Amino acid sequence: MKADHRHDLKTNALADWMAHFPEWSKSNAKPLIGGTALVVLIVVAVLWSQYNNTVLAHTYRTQFTSALADQEIVVMQVAQSSTQGEDTSINLGESSVNLGELAQNASSETMAAMAYLKQAEMLREQTHFENGQPAPQTVADRIEMAKEAYNNVLKNGKANKTLMSLAHYGLGLCAEELGQFKEAEALYQTLISDAAYDGTLGKASAVNRVESMSYFDGAISFPIVEVVPEPSPPVVTEAIDNSLVTPVTGPEIGPALPEAETPASQPNAVPAPDVNVTQ
Template sequence: MKTQRRHELQTNTLADWLGHKIENVQPYSKAIVTVVLLACALGIAYMFISGRGIAEAGAAWKDFFGAVADRDVESLTEVHERHAGKEAGFWALQKVADEELGRGTRLLFRDREQANEALKVARKNYEAVKANAKRGSLLEQRSIFGLAQTLESMGELDDAKKQYKALASAAPESSLGKEAQQRLDSLENESTERFYAWFEKQEPKPPVAATGSNMPLDLPRDLTELSDRPDISAFPELSN
């Protein structure tokens, strides 16, 4: 009985305490409810925005990998424009710069004017990626290395050295950092400087197609007219 009585007293005491507290906060009940509802609304909004952001990021990466598989500069450019400000968008711009760098370096041996146009586009895109990439990220390293390669291809060796040096100093243990150091060492070599000085003076010309067709070789238009056997008329002893 004593135990039951003690339990009842404790229960009554707790009820009195709760009642007292409720009376104290009752004047502020509307404000409390408002705060609770606001917190719930913010939580729901955060979950919605987070979920939406994840979905948008997933769509951006899907578009990026699709364009990369096609190796199409136009598609990559569209991905960059469609997902402007997102990481996938900047990776797309990085790939556009890579493609233009590759095209420009190939054209250096055939058409300097077109080569320089491609290299200028590559340089502009690399600089844009570098300015927006997260500090220390792989994307930033790629953009710096690509920019250095572009400057080297354009014959701007001093600026190329600065970019290689910056990358080698910032990420000395990374594969790109080590490669940048090797390129820097090579450009510091006097023989390399002499080669670039000589190469800059060269004036390669685009290949000219043979007269009469758009093909390098003027082949017969109707291959069905070709004989099915060699011409041995010059060797009468063989024709008997």
């Protein structure tokens, strides 16, 4: 077939399709509308996904980092108030609630794990900064919430070994808070023996914690030290040569002075007048 003939056939087919297009579009209106809408939805979904992964994710990460920094400021303020005798530990409880909400709305599991880890720390620190001795039930309730937060870290932080190690270490601290020292040591030893956590902060902290716990294993006794008094220096006495000592005498006394003469014994003395007082 010649090229000119093929061109004529294509031109005639295109002209025929364009001539019948209005009729074809009317008969296929619903499929055309549905297909067009589907294409539009796909394009919008792709664009929104790209926007969410860039702008929204960056915005959330910025807000998340700022929120964590704010919690550290709260801890410092509570610690400073505690040194002045003021009890502002309730602010730590409010911060723990905010961190829980932040974790639930996190854009990734790792960020959620970070928020849960900080939430657990806030709950434990509230007990330490509270003035006086909190009620045992209050302490138990807070520690249970802290344990729940640490377990949430283990669920969401599997991609980050450091977060996982800190969560295991935190569970050991919770056991210590409740006086369960044997259980705490067992949790630390499990973390230490796991080679998957080599080089992580949580494992290093567990090693130091186990070493410090050994100092308080059993009753504490202090050695009795016998105090031996130092000998007094000897008293040195020397013989005294009396010939070298000059005797001490009183002042020299001159000749006795003559007694003063009374007026009557003096030759030129004028006798005192005899005065008679008559009434």
